[in-house]
Amino acid sequence: MIEIPSDATRELVRIRYGETDRMGHAYYANYLFWFEQARGAWCRDRGFDYKDLEDMGVMLPVVEAHVRYKGEILYDDVIEIAVWVSEIKRAALRFDYAVFRQGESLLLTDGYTWHVTMGTERKAISVPPHVREMMQRPRII
Amino acid sequence: MIEIPSDATRELVRIRYGETDRMGHAYYANYLFWFEQARGAWCRDRGFDYKDLEDMGVMLPVVEAHVRYKGEILYDDVIEIAVWVSEIKRAALRFDYAVFRQGESLLLTDGYTWHVTMGTERKAISVPPHVREMMQRPRII
Amino acid sequence: MIEIPSDATRELVRIRYGETDRMGHAYYANYLFWFEQARGAWCRDRGFDYKDLEDMGVMLPVVEAHVRYKGEILYDDVIEIAVWVSEIKRAALRFDYAVFRQGESLLLTDGYTWHVTMGTERKAISVPPHVREMMQRPRII
Amino acid sequence: MIEIPSDATRELVRIRYGETDRMGHAYYANYLFWFEQARGAWCRDRGFDYKDLEDMGVMLPVVEAHVRYKGEILYDDVIEIAVWVSEIKRAALRFDYAVFRQGESLLLTDGYTWHVTMGTERKAISVPPHVREMMQRPRII
Numbered sequence: 001m002i003e004i005p006s007d008a009t010r011e012l013v014r015i016r017y018g019e020t021d022r023m024g025h026a027y028y029a030n031y032l033f034w035f036e037q038a039r040g041a042w043c044r045d046r047g048f049d050y051k052d053l054e055d056m057g058v059m060l061p062v063v064e065a066h067v068r069y070k071g072e073i074l075y076d077d078v079i080e081i082a083v084w085v086s087e088i089k090r091a092a093l094r095f096d097y098a099v100f101r102q103g104e105s106l107l108l109t110d111g112y113t114w115h116v117t118m119g120t121e122r123k124a125i126s127v128p129p130h131v132r133e134m135m136q137r138p139r140i141i
Numbered sequence: 142m143i144e145i146p147s148d149a150t151r152e153l154v155r156i157r158y159g160e161t162d163r164m165g166h167a168y169y170a171n172y173l174f175w176f177e178q179a180r181g182a183w184c185r186d187r188g189f190d191y192k193d194l195e196d197m198g199v200m201l202p203v204v205e206a207h208v209r210y211k212g213e214i215l216y217d218d219v220i221e222i223a224v225w226v227s228e229i230k231r232a233a234l235r236f237d238y239a240v241f242r243q244g245e246s247l248l249l250t251d252g253y254t255w256h257v258t259m260g261t262e263r264k265a266i267s268v269p270p271h272v273r274e275m276m277q278r279p280r281i282i
Numbered sequence: 283m284i285e286i287p288s289d290a291t292r293e294l295v296r297i298r299y300g301e302t303d304r305m306g307h308a309y310y311a312n313y314l315f316w317f318e319q320a321r322g323a324w325c326r327d328r329g330f331d332y333k334d335l336e337d338m339g340v341m342l343p344v345v346e347a348h349v350r351y352k353g354e355i356l357y358d359d360v361i362e363i364a365v366w367v368s369e370i371k372r373a374a375l376r377f378d379y380a381v382f383r384q385g386e387s388l389l390l391t392d393g394y395t396w397h398v399t400m401g402t403e404r405k406a407i408s409v410p411p412h413v414r415e416m417m418q419r420p421r422i423i
Numbered sequence: 424m425i426e427i428p429s430d431a432t433r434e435l436v437r438i439r440y441g442e443t444d445r446m447g448h449a450y451y452a453n454y455l456f457w458f459e460q461a462r463g464a465w466c467r468d469r470g471f472d473y474k475d476l477e478d479m480g481v482m483l484p485v486v487e488a489h490v491r492y493k494g495e496i497l498y499d500d501v502i503e504i505a506v507w508v509s510e511i512k513r514a515a516l517r518f519d520y521a522v523f524r525q526g527e528s529l530l531l532t533d534g535y536t537w538h539v540t541m542g543t544e545r546k547a548i549s550v551p552p553h554v555r556e557m558m559q560r561p562r563i564i
Contacts, residue, residue, distance in 0.1 A: 014322070017332070018168040018315045022161040022216055028485040028536075029159055029459075032452035033300045040296070040358065050299070051358050062451040066489045075163055076322065076333050113451075155463070158473070159456045169344040169395075170314035174441045177311075181437070181499065191440070192499050203310040207348045217463065217474050254310075300452055302445040304498055309441040357445055 002098050002110055007139040008084040011041040012102060015077045026073040031109060032065060035097050038083040039113075042095070046137040058131050060115040063092070067111035078102040085135055091126050092116050093135055143239050143251055148280040149225040152182040153243060156218045167214040172250060173206060176238050179224040180254075183236070187278040199272050201256040204233070208252035219243040226276055232267050233257050234276055284380050284392055289421040290366040293323040294384060297359045308355040313391060314347060317379050320365040321395075324377070328419040340413050342397040345374070349393035360384040367417055373408050374398050375417055425521050425533055430562040431507040434464040435525060438500045449496040454532060455488060458520050461506040462536075465518070469560040481554050483538040486515070490534035501525040508558055514549050515539050516558055 013034045021027040043050045053060065073079060080102050087094040092114055099109035119125040127135070154175045162168040184191045194201065214220060221241050228235040233255055240250035260266040268276070295316045303309040325332045335342065355361060362382050369376040374396055381391035401407040409417070436457045444450040466473045476483065496502060503523050510517040515537055522532035542548040550558070 014319070016315055017162055017318050017322075018170055020163040021158055022163065022165045023482055023484065024163045025484065027159040028488060029452045029455035032455065033298055036299050036452075037296070040299075049358060059446060061446065061448065062492060064489075064491050065451060066487075068487050069485055076331055155460070157456055158459050158463075164341055164343065166343065169347060170311045170318075173311035173314065174439055177440050178437070181440075190499060200305060202305065202307065203351055205348075205350050206310060207346075209346050210344055217472060299444055300450040303440055304443040304445065304447045306445045311441055 002107060004082045004098055005084045008082040009038065009042040009045045009139060011038040011081045011083065013037060013079050013081065015073060015075055015079065017075055020075045024074065026075075026077075028067070028069060031067055031069070031099070031111070032113075034079070034081055034099075035065075035083070035095070035111065035113060038081040038097060039095055042083045042085075043134075045139045045141045046134065047140050048134060053131065053134070056131075057120040058125075058128065059118045060093075061118055062113050063116050064114040065111070066113075067109060069109050071106060071108035073099075073101075073108060079108065086112065088127065088132060088135055091124055093127065143248060145223045145239055146225045149223040150179065150183040150186045150280060152179040152222045152224065154178060154220050154222065156214060156216055156220065158216055161216045165215065167216075167218075169208070169210060172208055172210070172240070172252070173254075175220070175222055175240075176206075176224070176236070176252065176254060179222040179238060180236055183224045183226075184275075186280045186282045187275065188281050189275060194272065194275070197272075198261040199266075199269065200259045201234075202259055203254050204257050205255040206252070207254075208250060210250050212247060212249035214240075214242075214249060220249065227253065229268065229273060229276055232265055234268065284389060286364045286380055287366045290364040291320065291324040291327045291421060293320040293363045293365065295319060295361050295363065297355060297357055297361065299357055302357045306356065308357075308359075310349070310351060313349055313351070313381070313393070314395075316361070316363055316381075317347075317365070317377070317393065317395060320363040320379060321377055324365045324367075325416075327421045327423045328416065329422050330416060335413065335416070338413075339402040340407075340410060341400045342375075343400055344395050345398050346396040347393065348395075349391060351391050353388060353390035355381075355383075355390060361390065368394065370409065370414060370417055373406055375409065425530060427505045427521055428507045431505045432461065432465040432468045432562060434461040434504045434506065436460060436502050436504065438496060438498055438502065440498055443498045447497065449498075449500075451490070451492060454490055454492070454522070454534070455536075457502070457504055457522075458488075458506070458518070458534065458536060461504040461520060462518055465506045465508075466557075468562045468564045469557065470563050471557060476554065476557070479554075480543040481548075481551065482541045483516075484541055485536050486539050487537040488534070489536075490532060492532050494529060494531035496522070496524075496531060502531065509535065511550065511555060511558055514547055516550065
């Protein structure tokens with residue numbers, strides 16, 4: 001059983017025709033686009049935009065991604081992605097994801113992504129204190 | 142009847158599963174990825190890489206795209222894209238494309254893209270003489 | 283000047299990070315995904331889903347696409363796509379698109395797509411009367 | 424240290440402009456498209472096409488994907504993907520991947536995907552004997 005924190009962000013995505021494949025399913029790579037969209041919503045729910053981080057000179061490139069596809073997602077399905085920060089280390093942080101069909105409780109997909117903090121020199125840096133604060137904020141919206 | 146210049150570049154692309162849609166066809170947006178891949182090959186056939194242009198401070202963003210889809214393209218098909226520069230104006234140039242199944246002569250798709258020359262200030266500029274020379278080169282490979 | 287019919291559908295799209303390219307713009311192929319999303323919204327505004335058509339045995343594959351890119355669209359921009367049916371012929375119909383940044387009136391992109399009606403035999407058919415009625419409906423939502 | 428079997432398939436991919444993002448890197452979701460392309464090449468190296476499996480009524484949908492991004496992949500880079508089947512269970516099998524820049528030995532990315540065998544009823548089935556034989560074949564090309 002997956003434990004979704006109460007202040008997780010919930011992002012809705014309607015599946016595009018071009019995101020399906022000839023098997024009729026949503027193609028497996030596209031979930032990573034939706035996860036990224038959900039991370040953007042997670043930031044906005046905490047009062048900032050992901051691009052604010054980049055404007056401050058901090059990028060969060062993905063260094064690891066994991067997805068478990070448990071149920072089919074089809075064209076025009078509206079999915080709800082729960083997203084939360086599950087861990088913050090010295091120089092890395094992890095987002096977790098759980099995907100449901102809107103209004104349903106059956107887990108369709110789960111996954112996580114690990115991100116490092118990268119500075120303007122394109123080198124890994126420790127998570128700066130102001131970024132750590134932003135990533136630990138409760139949902140304010 | 143489409144007239145393909147004898148020094149057009151020919152680029153092969155094998156269609157990915159993720160480029161199809163639930164209708165079983167290659168999804169219509171993906172052709173524009175293949176056209177871009179063909180433009181890159183066109184440059185290499187003339188002795189430079191597209192990114193050399195960007196390194197010289199010249200970008201060629203697309204300002205117009207047109208595609209006519211005449212025949213089905215399916216998963217795992219190997220298509221051949223003929224690509225050539227059909228027109229160069231003061232501050233813009235046009236690539237044309239014709240798509241066939243490898244080894245066949247039936248035209249499956251044709252199209253064109255118009256590009257402007259954009260400088261490092263992110264403003265449109267006249268095609269610089271050295272870029273004009275590069276875009277008028279015959280195929281050397 | 284582009285004339286947008288008063289009952290055009292308006293669909294909002296927030297640009298994903300993965301839809302940008304190294305130039306920092308939204309990549310030119312992705313607009314065709316957004317146009318498709320807008321067509322889906324157009325159908326819903328008229329009381330049906332695009333997949334209802336497919337369930338009735340009618341598909342609307344794209345046979346021609348045209349896009350004019352006039353203004354930059356960037357990461358996290360929220361764009362509004364106006365979409366409407368501009369022409370219905372015996373066996374084909376055309377959607378038109380106009381793209382703005384949300385709340386702004388400057389036209390960023392326009393375009394159109396031509397679609398044929400294809401039956402379950404994967405052959406072009408005349409637009410069936412009930413489909414013609416659906417495609418001529420005024421917006422009801 | 425990653426152990427690549429001697430009969431792994433090696434597939435080359437040149438990175439498209441549209442596969443990069445505004446950070447200048449290849450976007451993290453696109454690796455899953457390249458992995459799929461590499462699986463197709465793996466099949467051809469063993470004398471069949473992936474779509475032959477589907478024509479026989481067997482699909483191999485992905486049920487789990489894992490990617491570790493270790494080094495940057497940029498526009499126009501030519502990458503070499505080593506791909507092999509690392510495990511076959513009763514009703515599932517796993518592909519492993521290792522990605523290098525062409526001609527270099529530094530590991531840029533590794534990953535794996537788990538697939539179930541799905542029959543024409545869209546239900547999981549045991550790996551049929553003839554499919555097991557195909558997936559255990561040595562490279563013949």
